[in-house]
Amino acid sequence: MSKQIRQDDEPRGLRRRDVLKGLAGAGALGATSLPAIAAVPSDASTTWNQQADVVIVGSGIAATSAAIAATQRGATVIMIEKMPFKGGTTAKSAGVFWIPNNPLLRAAGVVDDRLDALRYMVRLAYPDSFLPNHPTLGAPAAAFTLLETFVDNASPVLEKLMADTGLRIIPWQFAPDAIWPDYYGHIPENKVSKGRSLVTDVRPYPERHFWAGGGGSGESLLWMLQQGFDKRPIQMLLEHQVLAVTQNAAGQVTGVVADGGETQPIRVRANKAVMFATGGFTHNVPMADGFLRGKIWGGCAAPGSTGDFVGIATGLGATLGNMNNAWWAQVPVEVAVKTRSVPSNVWSCPGDSMLEVNRYGVRFGNEKVAYNERAQLHFTWDPVKLEYPNQLGFMIWDSRTSKAYAGYDPIPLPTAKPAHIIEAATLPELRKAIEARLLAIAPQTGGITLAKDFDANLQKAIQRFNGFAKSGKDADFQRGGTPNENAWQYAVVKPAANPYANKTMHPIASTGPFYAVILGAGTLDTKGGPIVNASGQVLHASGQPIPGLYGAGNCVASPAHQAYWGGGGTIGPAMTFGYLAGTAAAAEAIRPA
Ligand SMILES: Cc1cc2nc3c(=O)[nH]c(=O)nc-3n(C[C@H](O)[C@H](O)[C@H](O)COP(=O)(O)OP(=O)(O)OC[C@H]3O[C@@H](n4cnc5c(N)ncnc54)[C@H](O)[C@@H]3O)c2cc1C
Incomplete structure (x- = not known):
């Protein structure tokens, strides 16, 4: 013993x-x-x-x-x-x-x-x-x-x-x-x-x-x-x-x-x-x-x-x-600020009548691109405004996507009402609801707010996106242009019937309800x-292995x-x-x- x-x-x-x-x-x-001490001596x-x-x-x-x-x-x-x-x-x-x-x-x-x-x-x-x-x-x-x-x-x-x-x-x-x-x-x-x-x-x-x-x-x-x-x-x-x-x-x-x-x-x-x-x-x-x-x-x-x-x-x-x-991926920010180890990341932004915009209401990337790359969009630095304009993203979807992609995280099942999913009858009301959420997490975000022209820009972004959905070509970010993006689209039990050529896009409805979730960068791990x-030998700064490690x-x-x-x-x-x-x-x- x-x-x-x-x-x-x-x-x-x-x-x-x-x-x-x-x-x-x-x-x-x-x-x-770092720990107070890395090694202690041993002997016979x-x-x-x-x-x-x-x-x-x-x-x-x-x-x-x-x-x-x-x-x-x-x-x-x-x-x-x-x-x-x-x-x-x-x-x-x-x-x-x-x-x-x-x-x-x-x-x-x-x-x-x-x-x-x-x-x-x-x-x-x-x-x-x-x-x-x-x-x-x-x-x-x-x-x-x-x-x-x-x-x-x-x-x-x-x-x-x-x-x-x-x-x-x-x-x-x-x-x-x-x-x-x-x-x-x-x-x-x-x-x-x-x-x-x-x-x-x-x-x-x-x-x-x-x-x-x-x-x-x-x-x-x-x-x-x-x-x-x-x-x-x-x-x-x-x-x-x-x-x-x-x-x-x-x-x-x-x-x-x-x-x-x-x-x-x-x-x-x-x-x-x-x-x-x-x-x-x-x-x-x-x-x-x-x-x-x-x-x-x-x-x-x-x-x-x-x-x-x-x-x-x-x-x-x-x-x-x-x-x-790191192995990057997006996370729901309102969940992460409470529990840093989130249950799961946002692997693909699910749905077709869905887009993601930044605090200006402007689309800033391909919502379907692989999670490791998508998360890095949040790191973009604006050298003129001296800010990270995409630090927070707002994934927004309509009733069609809410129903057809229910249960495909972060879109909840109809029976679930997770606190981090924001719902409103109209887009201006959705903006107000997002602002209230941002206020609540301001101590953790450094007070990020929506820009004054968010509503107008979001309207423009939706209009442009709807045109892309109808033509099947996303002229801004090539959404749905790769096999991987389409695979994620079909990784649901029953992908929604979509009459348009590009199945990752469908026009966003002009009437509510609308939904949103606040996204930001996270990891699977570093x-x-x-x-x-x-x-697998750990190398000392000298280039030699540290014996036994x-x-x-x-x-x-x-x-x-x-x-x-x-x-x-x-x-x-x-x-x-x-x-x-x-x-x-x-x-x-x-x-x-
Ligand atoms: C939801 C989710 C889905 C993922 N899906 C995939 C996937 O399909 N494919 C893929 O390639 N990757 C996936 N990943 C990432 C993948 O799981 C990890 O990158 C990988 O499993 C890490 O393995 P690991 O052995 O390095 O460490 P881990 O599996 O993290 O194990 C490390 C262990 O060390 C323990 N530990 C830490 N410090 C100490 C200490 N001081 N003393 C004792 N114990 C300690 C920890 O508690 C932990 O149990 C996913 C991650 C998540 C969260």
Whole structure:
């Protein structure tokens, strides 16, 4: 039996109250919130409460994939999760994973060429430096190595997971037998426009059906992967927040210190390595405000995404990367200002007789374009007016869309009356109702109001939009011009009959009722953190790995940079790099404490 750590054994800074004080202080100063201490020393006399070969922090997809890989190679594993429930954002997710050259594509005879896949990925990840014939395609060399690692390993890892567990896959479908395209399947660099996005095959389990054709959610993905966990040497420790790592005299990471509400934080020994898979920092307000390249109001990431690894890794000398990017999506602002971890994001603005305008009543973008790009419209800076004119967007729809797309978030079911949906009989009354809502959230928005000419501009915007709907061509923002936009339009049980050529647009009625929701930028989660190599080893500023320290998933710098290649663009890489990190961690030699 392991001994309990006594209060007076604890170095100053590690005591529970000191750590909490440190966190509170950083937040109050508006600085990025970092723990009071990143590492504590260990040696042969250290008392450990628990031990395993590999300690994995987190319990989402990167952690789960790593745990399977490590135990496949004979290692024992302790997974430590700070929440009372396992799964993190992964368990909340829709469970799609993006895997180039996957077994289903190959079985269908589709050639997903390595270089073509890389060109598509770099074109979107590094649009400002993309060079199609350059050795790294214009990406930074280290990031390109990671992208190559992903392309080369994504399918082999998936196939190993399928062999190691009961995981089965089917294509991600928006309607029965209709495979979802990549989000940018239409650009010339995309040579395989659909079929890279996969979901868990839960056809035998009707209660788990989440997608058309019997595909499962993120919870089902984890359920299937974790089914054999009781037969593997994996122990799950819930409700323990890892606060710091332990380091021996040689600077090697030897374990972690975790707080589970005991009188003192516990120490967990990692004979070989510690791997962090702790998600992003969406819910750490100082970090999100300090690092991201635009204001976010929140996001659907699980509440545990508070960037804990950023402070720990930088305390050990790691270099951070990609801290300004996130997996972006719009959120309902009135929900987010109350609960930063919103239930879900606005994936597509649903409906056809619907548009979105800014505080001037002016349409500012394509309401159907992929969520990662649409959310970034909120960051536009007006250098003359010295403001972010689109910081808040107002999605407005009529009775037709309200009825035909009911239940397709954020449009509520007729029986539901969510407080953040605004309803009025006429457009001027809708404007007044929006103004009242803006007043109520003024303390959080800095007092954003509607402009004086909102009514007149909105009338003009609707008139122009209605013309586009009738002609089928959106001359301003090309709404409905890509397969992905149309797929989202049909991802409802019964898309409304629409007599016009472009099914994403229908004229907005001249009479009420009208509806609105206030939208702003948010995330699925962030994707910046310490820089890692292809094995998931966290790199010191010197460029050398920090011995015994690994990371994968949203807690480390993503080589996707600003890209979101297609449905599953976050889980696919997290699954792949988690597995590679778990494999490498299990292969490490045992380190002295
Ligand atoms: C509604 C929704 C739908 C989505 N759909 C998709 C989709 O279909 N496809 C896709 O690719 N992506 C999707 N995403 C995004 C995706 O879920 C995440 O990007 C991905 O699952 C992150 O995996 P991860 O392993 O990096 O982290 P997570 O799954 O977030 O796991 C991190 C875990 O670490 C724990 N943790 C954090 N700090 C500590 C600490 N100090 N000590 C102990 N534990 C800690 C957290 O509590 C959490 O449980 C969706 C997200 C949401 C919310």
